[in-house]
Amino acid sequence: MRYSGFRVLQQAMTGHKGWQPAWRDPDPKPHYDIVIIGGGGHGLATAYYLARQFGQANIAVLEKGWIGGGNVGRNTTIIRSNYMLDGNEPFYEFSLKLWEGLEQDFNYNAMVSQRGILNLIHSDAQRDAFTRRGNAMILNGADAELLTAEQVRREYPFLNFNNARFPIKGGLAQRRGGTVRHDAVAWGYARGADRRGVDIIQHCEVTGFRIENGICRGVETSRGFIGAGKVGVAVAGNSGRMMAKAGMRLPIESHVLQAFVSEGLKPVLPGVITFGAGHFYCSQSDKGGLVFGGDIDGYNSYAQRGNLPVVEDVAEGGMALFPGLGRVRLLRMWGGIMDMSMDGSPIIDRTHIDGLYFNGGWCYGGFKATPASGWCFAHLLATDTPHPTATAYRFDRFERGRMIDEKGMGAQPNLH
Amino acid sequence: MIIHHPFLGPCDAQEFTYLGDASLIDRPDGVTEGAEAAFYNYQYLRDNPAGLHRELWFHEQGDRSWLVVTRDTVTHEITSVELARDVARAKGRSA
Ligand SMILES: Cc1cc2nc3c(=O)[nH]c(=O)nc-3n(C[C@H](O)[C@H](O)[C@H](O)COP(=O)(O)OP(=O)(O)OC[C@H]3O[C@@H](n4cnc5c(N)ncnc54)[C@H](O)[C@@H]3O)c2cc1C
Numbered sequence: 088m089r090y091s092g093f094r095v096l097q098q099a100m101t102g103h104k105g106w107q108p109a110w111r112d113p114d115p116k117p118h119y120d121i122v123i124i125g126g127g128g129h130g131l132a133t134a135y136y137l138a139r140q141f142g143q144a145n146i147a148v149l150e151k152g153w154i155g156g157g158n159v160g161r162n163t164t165i166i167r168s169n170y171m172l173d174g175n176e177p178f179y180e181f182s183l184k185l186w187e188g189l190e191q192d193f194n195y196n197a198m199v200s201q202r203g204i205l206n207l208i209h210s211d212a213q214r215d216a217f218t219r220r221g222n223a224m225i226l227n228g229a230d231a232e233l234l235t236a237e238q239v240r241r242e243y244p245f246l247n248f249n250n251a252r253f254p255i256k257g258g259l260a261q262r263r264g265g266t267v268r269h270d271a272v273a274w275g276y277a278r279g280a281d282r283r284g285v286d287i288i289q290h291c292e293v294t295g296f297r298i299e300n301g302i303c304r305g306v307e308t309s310r311g312f313i314g315a316g317k318v319g320v321a322v323a324g325n326s327g328r329m330m331a332k333a334g335m336r337l338p339i340e341s342h343v344l345q346a347f348v349s350e351g352l353k354p355v356l357p358g359v360i361t362f363g364a365g366h367f368y369c370s371q372s373d374k375g376g377l378v379f380g381g382d383i384d385g386y387n388s389y390a391q392r393g394n395l396p397v398v399e400d401v402a403e404g405g406m407a408l409f410p411g412l413g414r415v416r417l418l419r420m421w422g423g424i425m426d427m428s429m430d431g432s433p434i435i436d437r438t439h440i441d442g443l444y445f446n447g448g449w450c451y452g453g454f455k456a457t458p459a460s461g462w463c464f465a466h467l468l469a470t471d472t473p474h475p476t477a478t479a480y481r482f483d484r485f486e487r488g489r490m491i492d493e494k495g496m497g498a499q500p501n502l503h
Numbered sequence: 504m505i506i507h508h509p510f511l512g513p514c515d516a517q518e519f520t521y522l523g524d525a526s527l528i529d530r531p532d533g534v535t536e537g538a539e540a541a542f543y544n545y546q547y548l549r550d551n552p553a554g555l556h557r558e559l560w561f562h563e564q565g566d567r568s569w570l571v572v573t574r575d576t577v578t579h580e581i582t583s584v585e586l587a588r589d590v591a592r593a594k595g596r597s598a
Contacts, residue, residue, distance in 0.1 A: 327551030336548040340523065341576070386521045389553040389576045394504060396517045429547050485547040498546050501521060 090194055109274060110281035115288050118314035119147045121468055122306060124293045124329065125322040126150025128159035128269075128454065129446055131276035131287070132461020133319060133468070135193065138283035140462065141469035146285045148277075149308060151292035155273035158323050159454065161391075161423035163346050163378050165359050165370065166455040167204045167264035168229045171220045174479030174491040175432060176227040181476045182459030183229070183263060189458060195275030197267050198373060203358035204264035205239070207246075207408070208257040213363055217259040224261070232260045242357065247410050253364035264359065266370050272457060295332045296443065303333075303442035319444045319468050321460075324389070324424025326447035333440060337447070338429040338485050340500040343388040343422045344380065344451050345397055349415045351375030360408070367404030376418060379405060383425060383451060385501040392422045425451050431503030432491035435463050435473070435480040444468055445482070450503055506572060507584050511565060518564040524549055525557035525571045528591050553577055559587060 088094070088107055098105055121137060123130045126148050137143040148154075166186055168179035190197050208214045214233075221231035239258045240248060248255045277287055288310070295307040296318065305314035322329045324341050352375050361368040369379035381401035384393040398420070405412045428434065428448030433456070435446050446464045449456060463474035473480070479491055485498075496502040504516035531541035556576045562568050569587035574580065591597040 325553075327549065328553050331550070331552075336544075336550060338547040338549070340549050340551050341553075386516075386574075387523070387551065387556050387558065387576045388579065390579055394516075394579070486543050499523070501523070 090196075109278040110287050113286045113288065115147060115149075115291065115308070115310055115313050116286065118305070119286070120145040120316045121319065122146075122313060122315035122317070123148045123319045123321060124306065125157070125320065125325075126154035126273075126277070126287060126289065127157040127321065127323055128272055128276065128457035129323070129449075129460045129464065130319075130321040131273055131280060132457050133321060133446070133464040134285045134287075135276045135280040135283070136462045136465035137469060138280055138285055141465055143469060144284050146280075147313065148280070148285060148287045149291045149293055149306070149313070150287070150289045151309075153289050154277050154287060155270050158423040158425075159273045159457070160270050161346065161421060162269055162454040163368070163370070163380050164266040164269045164372075164454065165204065165264070165368070166199075166267055167261055167359075168455070169204065169206065169220065169224055169231065169259070169261050169264065170493060171223045172491050172493055175493065176223060176229065178459055178463070178476040178480075179455065180227050180229045181462075182456050185458035185462065186267065187263075189275070193275045193279035195271060195278060197271040197275050199265070199267045200373070201263050201265040202370075203260060203262045204361070205234070205243070205358055206259045206361045207239070207255055207363045208259065209253045209255060209364040211256070214257055221259050230261060230263050232262065234258045234260055243360065245355070245411055246360070246408055250407055253362075253407055266359065266372075267454075268373075269454060276461070293329070298333065298440055298443075301441055303440050315442070317442050317444065317468055319446065319464060321446040321464065323426050323447060323449060323453065326426045326445075328389075330445065333438070333443060335438065339448050340387050340427050341389055342383045342385065342425045342427045342501060343390060343393045344383045344425050345393040345401075345420055345422045346378065346380040347398075347401065347420045348372070348418050349377040350418050352377065352415065355411075362404050362408045365400070365404035365407060367401055367408060369405065369409065377412070377415060383427070383501060389424055390422070391424060425449075427500035427503060429485055429498040429500060430490035430492040431494060431496065433460070433480050434482055435460065435467060435477045436482045437467070437471070438482070504579055504581065506560060506570065506581060508562065508565070508568075508570065509584060509586055510568075514562070514565060516560070518562060519560040519570075520563045522559040522561060525559050525587075525590070526550075527559055528571075528587065528594070528596065555582070
């Protein structure tokens with residue numbers, strides 16, 4: 088069923104009795120051409136683009152829980168393409184362009200809202216660094232705008248401009264950045280893939296790979312063996328644990344990141360803001376809640392919850408920037424497991440095992456990457472060659488000294 | 504999280520800085536055959552287990568000792584704390 092304004096009207100007249108489930112609930116077939124492990128944003132987008140863009144039809148997505156129950160449904164929904172390095176920026180700009188046409192493309196309202204993102208500047212050195220980043224963005228066809236403190240004040244008058252330690256000296260704005268309804272992204276891709284014949288199989292945990300003579304023949308699951316011509320892994324925070332079953336050690340550690348949402352408020356925050364002197368960022372959801380977060384907790388974790396010191400740190404950052412926050416009550420907080428890579432950048436690559444492909448290492452920034460990650464992984468699975476914007480995301484870049492380290496932190500995952 | 508320091512008793516994990524997997528104690532020999540591959544493994548690859556994890560914590564806001572903490576990455580429960588020095592000595596790595 089195609090969704091449209093007319094359909095909503097028609098259903099309203101007939102008591103909304105005609106809606107159908109947005110995707111089927113099929114039993115797994117014994118064999119698929121391509122099996123994707125992980126029904127998060129990246130796995131579902133990969134299946135969608137394989138079917139829509141690369142003409143593949145015999146595909147399954149295997150999800151151990153329910154689709155959208157992982158990080159795709161836990162993130163703070165920010166999209167942007169404000170990276171600096173050559174290996175990254177073309178990829179993230181490709182992603183932002185895909186976001187711009189996504190809802191028409193998969194016929195689903197994902198509430199893509201280009202309300203803009205503003206990275207605040209608090210020192211002269213930071214202004215220099217952001218100017219350089221803005222120029223790198225423009226060179227790669229993205230938009231970037233350097234704002235003075237006065238320009239920032241016009242848009243965000245309620246911020247603390249006179250904080251003695253961290254005065255606001257300006258900002259780097261990307262007007263095309265913004266937020267997207269994260270659950271709807273999972274659902275939209277799922278529905279779009281399902282309509283093109285992809286089997287989305289929930290409550291099906293992959294427990295191992297069947298590898299014969301260096302070739303991956305399929306996967307062992309909680310619902311039996313499923314044969315596959317090719318297997319693509321997109322399990323985000325579970326990457327290390329999954330690939331260990333294929334005997335691989337990854338340049339990845341799993342860490343927990345927390346996020347917070349306040350009670351609903353009238354519109355106060357027009358776009359996304361980030362504090363440049365500590366780690367705090369905030370936007371307002373369409374329901375009115377302030378959605379905010381900060382640093383990862385900093386130690387290896389597979390628990391989808393964090394500890395109180397980060398809560399304190401985020402609250403302090405928020406109060407330093409946005410003192411009005413102090414009167415707002417917190418509604419909910421939660422955590423998700425991040426696949427933190429050794430240079431803070433992702434991997435979309437073949438493995439040394441034939442037929443086994445890997446997509447991971449997204450750290451805390453993989454939501455914005457969802458469309459491009461799906462497209463590029465589909466490209467790799469379908470053609471065995473990397474997409475032009477994802478050629479740098481190789482496994483062997485660490486061995487060859489080709490790290491893509493935006494922050495210049497070195498091989499220390501909890502600092503990226 | 505509370506880390507039970509062998510000398511100082513219970514300490515808030517906030518007093519510590521986290522480095523990572525305790526295998527970082529096993530720094531390879533830089534002048535032997537195959538050192539390059541050994542360093543790649545050492546520096547970049549991790550077991551990243553879901554479950555018990557031996558890891559290095561530095562008591563930066565305290566006595567500045569390095570500890571090897573055994574912690575469950577699924578529950579955050581800490582089951583043992585040793586001085587990294589003792590662990591390294593037992594491996595014959597430290598005087
Ligand atoms: C609190 C928080 C805030 C964030 N904020 C942002 C943000 O503002 N902007 C941004 O760009 N990014 C953000 N991120 C990061 C982003 O959410 C992730 O990088 C991205 O969602 C990861 O890709 P995914 O959607 O495919 O992951 P997931 O949704 O986690 O998908 C992986 C799926 O694999 C499944 N799986 C795992 N193991 C198996 C198995 N053995 N068998 C079958 N299935 C399995 C899991 O159940 C899961 O559903 C944030 C993350 C968190 C936690």
